[in-house]
Structures are given as structure tokens and as C-alpha cells.
Amino acid sequence: SETRSLEQASLLSTLPNSVVHLAxxxxxxxxxLLSHQSMILAMNSSFVDPLLQFENQLKIIESSFNMLVTIPSLAKVKKLGTTDEEVEDVVNLYHNIFNTFEDTLLILVSKxxxxxQILKEIIVWMSEDDSYLQERMMVIIRRVLHFASREVVGHTSVDAPxxxxxxxxxxxxxxxADSSITQQAALGLYHLLHIAKCQTEDIEQSKLPSHDHNYLLPSSSDIELLSTGFRDKSKISQRIGQSLLPSLxxxxxxxxxxxxxIFDNKIATEAASILKLTLEYHAQKVTMVSKIVDVIYNQxxxxxxxSMKHDMLRVITLLIRTSPKKIIFQLMDYPVPADDILLLMWQAAGSEAKVAPHVLKTILLILKGKPGEMQESTERRRFSLDAANMMPVAACQALxxxxxxxxxxxxxxxxxxxLLMSLMLQLFYSSDLRLIPMNSRLCVLNALRTLLNCSGLQLVDIALERxxxxxQFSQALFQNHGVQIIAKALTDINFPQFPETLHYLYKLSVEGPRRSEDSIITILFLTEVNSNQDSSFLSSFLNTGSYQD
Structure with missing residues (x-):
């Protein structure tokens, strides 16, 4: 410390008064910075808890960063010297300051x-200060990542979460907007992806001989990305999805x-663009899907x-391609009747046509439940956020x-x-006013009417309306009679889905419903269908044995 003070005094004595204050x-x-570096070295040599050590070192780095923010740009420093020698002395001191900060980061990363993670924090601090410091810091970040990418070559494991x-x-x-920052960020990203590649590759493929720690040469695709400065978002998204582990x-x-x-619309727009492209290519690798949906809903x-509403909804559309069950169960966990936001999210989920069969299969699984009754799926135990378990009603609303x-x-x-029988059963369950409020029971009724209208059975809906x-379904005493009326209305028009429906009804009756009320509905419906159909048709159907699996 004493030697350092003498060096500083010697330097100051050679400078004119106009430069003394700056110097x-x-x-x-x-x-x-030298003092902070000594503290960090001391911590690295101690037996402090790793998490506590990291937190303390991060505080020191932040303090060092705040020191750097106070110094002027190199251009201003150069103007204060009156001779070439004075300029050289001050410039050397200026560079030594940043080199010391960089060395400190290299020491941390090498261990x-x-x-x-500290580099990420530095970028966040940078975003709060749009001064000249950003470009210089990006150079340091790029160099540290370059160093780290060389260090991982030959390692049997890479821990960089x-x-x-x-x-x-x-x-x-x-x-x-600054091309110099863009260039450094692109190079830094290239080195980062190399580290990620070492995480995902098999050890024997990525490990070089112990005596050879030369840096791997860029591939042709790497050179192409570097030549464009990583400006092609589509290629960036593909490469990142290929390189990062699912958790990363x-x-x-x-x-x-x-x-x-965030409120910065430019950053939000860029983030949305990269996010959507990444999910286009690699949605299947993303975990925590339910949490993502929940964040979007709350936002x-x-x-x-x-302003980013449509982009958030697009995220749901992309995620449901590979995780339909997770998305559906999460959307079912919100209160019923659905609010406008939830309806928008259902529309976003429904816009992905390829998963329609999977979504309906999941909804049918939920419709096996009874409102107010906790269900245990054979695949997983599912606890609704709503203690009353209104997920079956939510499923009706989704339909x-x-x-x-x-x-x-x-x-x-x-x-x-x-779908028909599941909704008939839900309609029967809805007669219990203690479990389902009136507005929720309307969801069940509307779902059944929607099914009829979307299945080419508009005449049935019109007849029942007349x-x-x-x-009258709101009246508990009308429930059984209502089931018979619906069955008769269907058979009166000889609905085209009759064979499949009759087959399914016989299957239910043979297997045996899970609840006593299910038996009532099934028998009532089956009896009414049989009594209203041509006997020769039924005889032919039964003789084929097509009702048996």
C-alpha cells in the first residue's frame, strides 16, 4: 500500500495542474480496484460457503464497476495531456484500470x-448506464468468455448454469444500435455457445489429448454466423436451441x-422476436411450461x-405444440367462469390445429371428474388450485x-x-346447486349445445330450444326427463353419429360406470335410443357384435 502511494505521488508530480485532479x-x-482484487483472491483461498463467497464477490465486483463509471472516456483523458509523454502516462493508467478489472474477472472464472453469472450482472448494470463504458465492458465480457471457452476444452465436466x-x-x-457493441456481443455469444457445446457433447468426443489444449477451430456454420454478426435471428435461435441443455x-x-x-418497447420487441423463433424450433426442450403460462396470465x-399481448399469446400457441397436456391443465386451474384474458388464452391454444386431437383427449380425461370431487388420474395425481375442483366445468367452457x-x-x-356422454353426465352433475353456481352450470349447457351445432346437428338444438x-335443465326434477328428450331428439333425425354412439353406450353399460348417477344417465339414454330406432337396424347392429371390444 505504501509503495502504491509513492508511485501515485510520483506520477502526479510529473503532471501539470490541469491534469492533477483527473490523474x-x-x-x-x-x-x-487493486484492493478489491486482493480481497477476491483472499476469498478464493478461504473455506467460505460457496454461495456466500459468490454473493460477497459479486458485491465487490459491483463496487469496482461503480468506480469505473466515474472515470471519463479515453478521448477526454487524452485531451488533458500537454505532451506526448504526459498523454502516454495517463493513457497507460487508464488502460491499467480496465485491465485490472478484467484480470479480476478472469481470476474468478478460472476458479x-x-x-x-457475474457477466450477466455486469450487462444488467450496463443497461442502466448508456455511456461510453458499454463498449469497453463488452470487450472485457467477450475476452472473459473467450478465456472460459478455451478453459473448458479437455474438461470432463462443465458447470456453468x-x-x-x-x-x-x-x-x-x-x-x-452501436455496431461496435453488436460485434463484441456476437463474438461473446459465439464463445458462450462453444462452452454450451462442451456441456452437451459426449466427453470422449469433445475431449482433446491432455497435452493439446488448442482452441477448436470454428466450423463453416460458425464462420457464417460470425460473418453476419449474429444478426440473423432465425439462425441464432436455431443454434442456441441446439447448443443449450433443456434447463439452460x-x-x-x-x-x-x-x-x-419491461417498459422499453424496443428491447421487448427484440426479445419477443427471438423468443418466438426459439420456440418455433425448440419448444420441445423447454420445461416449466405451466409456470410460463401462469406468468403470461398474471401479466x-x-x-x-x-403492448406485447399478442406476442405473449403466441408463446402459448407455440408451447402447446409440444406440451398440450401441461398447457391444458394449467388453463383449467383458473377460476370459472373464465375472464376475458383466459378466453384469449384458450383461443391462442386453439389456433394450433395439429394438437386438436390431443387437446380433446385431455379435456375428456378432465370431464371424467365430478365438480367438487377430487380425482386421482392414473397418470399423475392432480390437485386443482380450486378446492372445489371446478376443472370439469372449466373444460366445458373451453369446449x-x-x-x-x-x-x-x-x-x-x-x-x-x-364428448356427448361426458357432457350429458356433467349436465346431470350440475343439478346440484350446492356444488355449481348458476353461471357455471350454463357453461356445461352451452358446451353441449356447441357440440351439437359444431357436429352438424343444429336441427337437434333448434328442436330442443322449441x-x-x-x-328447464336448471330444475333438478327435469334432469332424467331431459336426458330422454335429448336422446329422442337425436334419434328422430337419425343423426349420422348413431352407430358410434350406440356402440359407445353399450360399451359403457358392459364396463359399468364409475358412479351410480352415471349408470342412470347411461341406461336412460340407451333405453331411449333403442326405443326410437328401427328394430331391424338394432338387430343387425347387435348381431355383428360391434358393441364389444
Missing amino acids: GSLCDVYSG DLYKL CLGVLAAELCLLCSH LTDFVWSLLKKLC LCENSAH CTLLPITAYKKAAAQCFPH MNCWS
Whole structure:
């Protein structure tokens, strides 16, 4: 410390008064950074708890960063010297300051790649200060990542859990208005992806001989990406999805989703673009899908006119391609009747045509439940957020939104008997006013009417409306008679789904319903259908044995 003070005094004595104040402040910063570096080295050599060590070192790095923010740009420093020698001295001091900060980061990363997390924090601090410092810091970040990418070559394991979050920050900087920052971010991202590649590759493939730690040469695709400065978002998204492990890719997606919720519209737009492209290519690798859906719901509930609303809804559409069951169960967990935001989310989920059969299969699984009765699925135990378990009612409401969609009309045609009987049972359950309020019971009734109208059975709906059937279902004593009326209305028009429906009814009667009320509905419906059909047709149907599996 004494030697350092003498060096500072010697330097100051050679400078004119106009530069003394600036040089003094630079020397103070330099001295402070050296002191911080010593503290970090001491912590690295101690047996402090790793998490506590990281937190303390991060605080020291932040303090060092705040020191750097106070110094002027290199251009201003150069102007204060009156001779070439004076300029050289001050410039050297200036560079030594940043080199010391960089060396400190290299020391941290060389000991533990986990501490690459600090680079992400630096980028966040940078975003709060749009001064000249950003470009210089990006150079340091790029160099540290380059160093780390060389270090991982030959390692049998790579522990860098922050790569997903850091990749998200660098991706956004690749679209920065300053080309110099963009270039450094692109190079940094390239080195980061190399580290990620070492995480995912088999050890024997990625490990070089112990005596050879040369850096792997870029592939042709790497060179192409570097030549464009990582400006092609589509290629960036593909490469990131290929390189990152599922947990890291989830962090990447999660970080970008958070950016959609900030007030900076430019950053939010860039984040949305990269996020959607990533999910287009690699949605199957993303975990925590339910949590993502929940965040979107809460964000839109807070601000229904959110500027990024359509982008958030698009995320749901992309995620349901690979995780339909997770999306559906999460959407079912919200209160009924659905609010406008939830209806928008159902529409977003329904816009992906390919998963319509899977979605209806999941809804049918939920419709096996009874409102107010907790169900245990054979695949997984599912506890609703609503203690009354209104998920079956929510499923009915979802059908009102989904069935009018063309893809769902086609999918519903393949499982019409299952949907019909499931909704008939739900209609029967809805007679218990203690369990289901009136507005929720209307969801069940509307779902059945929607099924009829979307299955080419509009005449049945009209006939039942004329008979005042729908309005009387609110009366408990009308339930059994109402089931018979619906069955008769269907058979009166000789509905085309009759063979499949009769087959399914016989199957239910043979297997035996799970509840006593299910038996009542099944027998009533089956009896009414049989009594209204041509006896020769039924005889032919039964003789084929087609009702047996």
C-alpha cells in the first residue's frame, strides 16, 4: 500500500495542474480496484460457503464497476495531456484500470465457471448506464468468455448454469444500435455457445489429448454466423436451441419472457422476436411450461392492453405444440367462469390445429371428474388450485371456445360419442346447486349445445330450444326427463353419429360406470335410443357384435 502511494505521488508530480485532479481520481480508482482484487483472491483461498463467497464477490465486483463509471472516456483523458509523454502516462493508467478489472474477472472464472453469472450482472448494470463504458465492458465480457471457452476444452465436466440467462442478454445486444457493441456481443455469444457445446457433447468426443489444449477451430456454420454478426435471428435461435441443455434453454426462454414485461418497447420487441423463433424450433426442450403460462396470465390480468399481448399469446400457441397436456391443465386451474384474458388464452391454444386431437383427449380425461370431487388420474395425481375442483366445468367452457374452430370440429367428429356422454353426465352433475353456481352450470349447457351445432346437428338444438328443454335443465326434477328428450331428439333425425354412439353406450353399460348417477344417465339414454330406432337396424347392429371390444 505504501509503495502504491509513492508511485501515485510520483506520477502526479510529473503532471501539470490541469491534469492533477483527473490523474488523482484515476489513481484512486486504480488503487481501489487493486484492493478489491486482493480481497477476491483472499476469498478464493478461504473455506467460505460457496454461495456466500459468490454473493460477497459479486458485491465487490459491483463496487469496482461503480468506480469505473466515474472515470471519463479515453478521448477526454487524452485531451488533458500537454505532451506526448504526459498523454502516454495517463493513457497507460487508464488502460491499467480496465485491465485490472478484467484480470479480476478472469481470476474468478478460472476458479469456477459458475461465476460467469457475474457477466450477466455486469450487462444488467450496463443497461442502466448508456455511456461510453458499454463498449469497453463488452470487450472485457467477450475476452472473459473467450478465456472460459478455451478453459473448458479437455474438461470432463462443465458447470456453468448461467449460460441460458447470459445468452439471452447477449442475443439482445446483438441488435444494439452501436455496431461496435453488436460485434463484441456476437463474438461473446459465439464463445458462450462453444462452452454450451462442451456441456452437451459426449466427453470422449469433445475431449482433446491432455497435452493439446488448442482452441477448436470454428466450423463453416460458425464462420457464417460470425460473418453476419449474429444478426440473423432465425439462425441464432436455431443454434442456441441446439447448443443449450433443456434447463439452460428454459432459462433462456424465461429471461426473454421477462423482457416482454419491461417498459422499453424496443428491447421487448427484440426479445419477443427471438423468443418466438426459439420456440418455433425448440419448444420441445423447454420445461416449466405451466409456470410460463401462469406468468403470461398474471401479466395480462394486470394490463389487458399490454403492448406485447399478442406476442405473449403466441408463446402459448407455440408451447402447446409440444406440451398440450401441461398447457391444458394449467388453463383449467383458473377460476370459472373464465375472464376475458383466459378466453384469449384458450383461443391462442386453439389456433394450433395439429394438437386438436390431443387437446380433446385431455379435456375428456378432465370431464371424467365430478365438480367438487377430487380425482386421482392414473397418470399423475392432480390437485386443482380450486378446492372445489371446478376443472370439469372449466373444460366445458373451453369446449365452447374450441369446438367452433375447424380443426376441432374435425377432431370432435372422431370422438363425438365420448364428448356427448361426458357432457350429458356433467349436465346431470350440475343439478346440484350446492356444488355449481348458476353461471357455471350454463357453461356445461352451452358446451353441449356447441357440440351439437359444431357436429352438424343444429336441427337437434333448434328442436330442443322449441321444447323449452334447455331452460328447464336448471330444475333438478327435469334432469332424467331431459336426458330422454335429448336422446329422442337425436334419434328422430337419425343423426349420422348413431352407430358410434350406440356402440359407445353399450360399451359403457358392459364396463359399468364409475358412479351410480352415471349408470342412470347411461341406461336412460340407451333405453331411449333403442326405443326410437328401427328394430331391424338394432338387430343387425347387435348381431355383428360391434358393441364389444
